[in-house]
Amino acid sequence: MAFFKRKNRIYVPVITEEVAKEILIRCNSCGRLIKYQDLKKNLNVCPYCGHHFRMSIRDRINLLTDAGTFEPINEDLEPLDVLNFYDGTYYKNQLAKAKRETGLKSAVITGKAKVDGINVAIGAFSFEFIGGSLGFTVGDKLVKLFNHAKKNQLPIIIKFSSGGERIQEGVYSMLQIVRVIQAVSEFKEDGGLFISILTNPVYGGASAIGMLGHFVLAEKDTMIGLTSPKVTELAFGMSFSKELQSAEKLLENGFLDMVLERKELKEVVSKILKIYTNRSLI
Amino acid sequence: MITLLPFEHELAHLYKELDEKKSGAEREQIKKQIEIKLEKIYKNLTPYEIVEIARHPNRPQTVDYIKEILSDFVEIKGDRILGDDRAIIAGIGRFKGLSVTVIGSNKGHTTLERLKNNSGMIGPSGFRKIARAVDMASNTFKTPILTFVDTPGARVSSETEKEGSVAAFAEPVKAFLKASVPVLSVVIGEGGSLGALSLLVSDRILMLRYSYLSVISPEVGASVLFKDRSMKKEVASALKITSRDLLNLNIINGTIDEPFTGAHRNPELTIETVREALHKEFETLLKETPRDLMKRRAEKFKKFQI
Numbered sequence: 001m002a003f004f005k006r007k008n009r010i011y012v013p014v015i016t017e018e019v020a021k022e023i024l025i026r027c028n029s030c031g032r033l034i035k036y037q038d039l040k041k042n043l044n045v046c047p048y049c050g051h052h053f054r055m056s057i058r059d060r061i062n063l064l065t066d067a068g069t070f071e072p073i074n075e076d077l078e079p080l081d082v083l084n085f086y087d088g089t090y091y092k093n094q095l096a097k098a099k100r101e102t103g104l105k106s107a108v109i110t111g112k113a114k115v116d117g118i119n120v121a122i123g124a125f126s127f128e129f130i131g132g133s134l135g136f137t138v139g140d141k142l143v144k145l146f147n148h149a150k151k152n153q154l155p156i157i158i159k160f161s162s163g164g165e166r167i168q169e170g171v172y173s174m175l176q177i178v179r180v181i182q183a184v185s186e187f188k189e190d191g192g193l194f195i196s197i198l199t200n201p202v203y204g205g206a207s208a209i210g211m212l213g214h215f216v217l218a219e220k221d222t223m224i225g226l227t228s229p230k231v232t233e234l235a236f237g238m239s240f241s242k243e244l245q246s247a248e249k250l251l252e253n254g255f256l257d258m259v260l261e262r263k264e265l266k267e268v269v270s271k272i273l274k275i276y277t278n279r280s281l282i
Numbered sequence: 283m284i285t286l287l288p289f290e291h292e293l294a295h296l297y298k299e300l301d302e303k304k305s306g307a308e309r310e311q312i313k314k315q316i317e318i319k320l321e322k323i324y325k326n327l328t329p330y331e332i333v334e335i336a337r338h339p340n341r342p343q344t345v346d347y348i349k350e351i352l353s354d355f356v357e358i359k360g361d362r363i364l365g366d367d368r369a370i371i372a373g374i375g376r377f378k379g380l381s382v383t384v385i386g387s388n389k390g391h392t393t394l395e396r397l398k399n400n401s402g403m404i405g406p407s408g409f410r411k412i413a414r415a416v417d418m419a420s421n422t423f424k425t426p427i428l429t430f431v432d433t434p435g436a437r438v439s440s441e442t443e444k445e446g447s448v449a450a451f452a453e454p455v456k457a458f459l460k461a462s463v464p465v466l467s468v469v470i471g472e473g474g475s476l477g478a479l480s481l482l483v484s485d486r487i488l489m490l491r492y493s494y495l496s497v498i499s500p501e502v503g504a505s506v507l508f509k510d511r512s513m514k515k516e517v518a519s520a521l522k523i524t525s526r527d528l529l530n531l532n533i534i535n536g537t538i539d540e541p542f543t544g545a546h547r548n549p550e551l552t553i554e555t556v557r558e559a560l561h562k563e564f565e566t567l568l569k570e571t572p573r574d575l576m577k578r579r580a581e582k583f584k585k586f587q588i
Contacts, residue, residue, distance in 0.1 A: 082531075083522050087507035143584070165475075165497050167507065170521045171533055174479050174497045175586040181455045182583055205476070208451040225438070226447040226476060231498075232438045234505040244443040255446050 027051050029221075043262045052200065052221040052262055057102075057109060057126040060159055064197075064266055065113035065122060072111040073121075074144050079106055079137040083170050091168040098129045106137040107162075110145040112154070116270040118277055121149035124159040125206065134205045135166025139176025142209075146183035146192075155193040155273055158213075164204030164228065177205035184212045193276050195269055198247065198256075203228045215272055217258050218247035219265065224255075284547070287334045289327075293319055320543045327492075329527075330518035333500055335492040336471045340546035342553055344371055344386030344430040347470070350550075351557045352377055352384065358415060360407075364445055367408030368399040369437065372415040374423060378561055380568075383419035383463075385412055385481060386430030389471070403437035404477045406450035412480060416457035424572075426464040426564060429481040434499060435474035451476060458483035459583070462576050464567040468538070468556065469493040469525075485579050486563055487534040489525035490556070492544055495534070496523040533586075536563075 023036040029051035039046070043063065044053040055063070061070050078095075085091035099105060107129035113122050123145050125132040142158070149156040165173040188194060196213025200222040207224050210216060218224065225245040233239045243249055247259045260268060286294055293316055300312045327335075335341070348355055352375035360366040371388040374381065389395075389402035404412075419427045436447060458465060465484035472478070473495030482495075489495065498506070500518035505511050522528065525537040538559045545552035567575070 083520065085520055087517065087520060167498050167503055167521070170497055170523070171495055171528060171531070172586070174475065175533070175583065177476070177479065178455055178459075178483055178583045179586055181452050182459055182580065185456055185459065207448040208476075211446075211449045212452055224448060225443060226436055226451060227438045231502055231506065234511075235435070235499060235502045236438070240438070240440045240443065244440055249443075250446075250448075253444055253446060255449050 028053075045262055050220065050261070052219055054127060054161070054200065055262070056128070057104065057124050060124050060199075061109070061113070061122070063262070064124075064157065064159070064269065065115055065120075066117065069114040070111055070122070071113070072109060073148060074110060074141050075105065077106060077137050077141055079135055079166075079169070081168070082136075082172065083168070085168040085170070087168070094130065094168070102126060102128050104129050106141065107132050107135070107166075108138045108141050110141045112148075115157070115266065115273055118270070118273045119154055120273065121145055121152075121154045121156045122158070123156070125161045127161045127163070127201075130166065130168075131163030132161050132206070133163055133166040133173070134176055135169040135173045136176060138166070139173075139179050142180045143183040146180075146187045150187045150190050150192055153192070155195065155276055156187065157195045157197065157269060158210070159197045159199060160202045160206050160210045161199045162202055162204060162206035164206070164231070174205070177208060180205075180209050181212065184209065188212070188214070193272075195272060197265065197269070198222050198224055201228065203231075211255065215258075216256050217260055217265065217268060218250070218256050220247065220259055220261055222247040222259075224250055285339055287331070287338065289331050289334065290320075290323060324543050328515060328519065329494070329521075329524050330500060330515040332492050332524050333472075333494050333518055335544045335546070336494050338544065338546040339391060340549070341471050342545055342549040343389050343391065343432055343471070344384075345388065346549065347430055347553055347556065348373075348375070348384060348386070350553045351560070352382070355384070358411075358418070361410035361414060363407070363410060365407045367405050367411055369402050369404045369433070370408040370411050372411055374419075374425065377428070377564075378557075380564065381423065381425045383415055383423060383425045383427045384430070385415050385427065387433040387477070387481070389432055400437050402433040402472075402477075403435055404433060404480060405437040405439070405442040406445040406447050408437075409447070409450035409453050409480055413453035413457040416454065416461050420457075420461040420463050424463060426466065426567065427458075427461065427484075428560065429465070429467045429484060431467060431469040431473050431478045431481045431495075432471035432493075433474050433477040433481075434472050436477040436480075451480065454480040455483050459580060460576070462572040464564070464570070464572070464575050465579070466560065466563055466567060468560070469495055469534075470556070473523075474499055483579075483583065485567060485575055485582075486536070488536045488538055488559060488563070489528065489534050490538050490545065490552070491525055491540045493525060494518075494523040495525075495528055496521050 030049035198218040355375035357373035387402040467484040469489040500514040503517040504513040
């Protein structure tokens with residue numbers, strides 16, 4: 001059972017119901033065994049210690065939006081392999097594998113939806129798609145979503161979880177950060193509301209973009225930083241206390257508005273949206 | 283004796299002989315031998331070898347360029363919030379009779395300098411200092427901005443995390459996008475990841491022949507992708523990080539020639555070449571109205587598509 005041994009792969013796979021009854025999952029945090037069904041029912045949060053496991057992108061959209069209201073935009077945009085990148089495996093093959101395993105075409109899905117009846121533009125990163133890394137297509141889809149939201153005067157919600165830049169796309173991936181920051185700035189200057197939700201982990205360019213939200217909410221157990229401790233250690237042979245990149249610490253240092261439990265997310269987002277849409281314009 | 287790079291080590295004994303020999307004729311002969319060998323080595327450089335040249339300690343750095351090509355340089359320090367990041371040097375000065383604002387990485391030549399400057403790795407105060415210099419150039423001095431890029435990347439330490447690199451990084455990017463003055467960037471050595479990107483949101487990007495620009499350093503890239511640091515050479519090639527590759531990909535606007543055997547062997551000539559290249563670039567940039575430039579800069583980054 002290699003799956004249980006691999007400590008860093010903590011997302012919960014999709015399993016048929018019959019099998020699901022039998023499966024137990026060990027919590028990374030408290031070490032207790034949890035019934036798969038109980039975990040699912042509890043939004044992938046450990047019922048004993050409250051540790052937040054990762055959540056599939058579809059469950060995430062369902063959690064945040066009203067049932068059946070999500071309509072994808074630019075669903076067909078796919079990453080390209082401009083550099084013909086090879087790192088032991090071809091990037092092309094890696095993309096094909098990610099697409100097959102996740103059923104997605106890129107690491108972010110974008111679209112329109114309703115939250116408690118309020119129309120919003122929404123985007124969500126999938127960490128399962130090559131670490132949710134920010135490459136050309138992710139950047140492009142985010143830019144298009146911000147432009148769509150600006151044109152249609154919609155508030156925008158983005159759920160981040162990203163390991164950093166899509167290294168396989170070289171300098172192109174870096175330049176996407178500039179593009180997205182630009183789109184966010186134009187959207188905000190136009191009076192748009194941007195709610196940013198950070199879920200474990202948010203590294204690299206995604207963290208810089210996430211910080212631009214008018215409200216920056218983080219889920220419990222989220223790590224946030226420009227560079228991950230792993231990369232820091234590889235690069236400089238030194239490390240620092242990981243705790244400094246925890247959502248709780250960032251809240252203390254003034255970079256977040258709230259650290260929330262998963263079940264509280266929609267309620268808070270909805271409250272902000274209601275105040276925003278019902279404001280009387282002065 | 284000059285610090286030799288790993289791929290030049292076959293020359294070590296020649297340089298040693300050169301130090302020992304006294305007579306002029308013998309020295310000339312050895313010098314010639316060295317030249318021939320160097321020529322051969324530098325003819326077929328791999329991307330990773332170019333990275334090694336870009337990191338050479340004797341390579342001219344921002345401070346050297348400022349000293350040689352600017353007159354009346356006045357430095358600005360501090361981000362007016364938390365402190366002064368020595369990894370960034372910024373200020374105003376005169377370049378060939380033209381008032382300019384200069385912002386660049388400050389690596390340091392000696393170990394002591396490198397320690398003080400964090401080897402040019404930018405932290406939150408550095409990002410905010412860049413934004414401050416850009417705002418001043420755009421709003422008050424109305425001078426063109428010149429940036430020199432030579433950084434291994436953004437810094438990570440307990441301080442940077444506490445002071446919020448994540449929140450500070452967007453500041454220079456936003457400032458550059460809004461700047462209503464010409465912005466010209468030169469990668470003079472290392473162009474490492476987000477640290478470099480914070481100085482590259484410009485109208486024109488030039489790179490010295492032996493400089494590199496990469497989303498991740500080849501060593502870390504190798505560790506992340508191959509789980510094996512020794513694959514750095516393969517990663518350096520795969521990432522397309524040399525000036526020639528990036529010119530072919532249309533990401534940069536031009537390259538600046540440097541001495542065939544590396545800027546570190548002839549810093550004076552390198553600086554002179556850069557001065558001429560900058561002069562030429564400014565002549566074309568200054569013909570355009572600031573408003574057009576700003577608009578085109580915004581369009582340029584919108585269009586960074588594949």
